[in-house]
Amino acid sequence: MDGLDGYPTVVVHAAQPGGRRVAIQGEDVGLATSRADVVEFLRRAGLQDAPLDDPDFIEWRGGGSAMWPALTSSPDDGI
Numbered sequence: 001m002d003g004l005d006g007y008p009t010v011v012v013h014a015a016q017p018g019g020r021r022v023a024i025q026g027e028d029v030g031l032a033t034s035r036a037d038v039v040e041f042l043r044r045a046g047l048q049d050a051p052l053d054d055p056d057f058i059e060w061r062g063g064g065s066a067m068w069p070a071l072t073s074s075p076d077d078g079i
Helices: 035-044
Strands: 010-016 019-024 027-032 058-060
Touching: 010 035, 019 035, 027 035
Parallel strands: 010 058
Antiparallel strands: 010 019, 019 027
């Protein structure tokens, strides 16, 4: 289930403030804050049965599927 030119179809980029960027077939589809968000992006792309742990399909950069940045609020959040 390789993507274009043998690269993974899905790339989940390294953590940044707020989450991890997700690209499907080279197109940025959003910022995920959890593995569940990645599953939702895949569902929207028609890939609901995607093999999340298959390195030929999905590349987890900067850590595996369990690596997520801590979600914190800042003083400007009004919380």
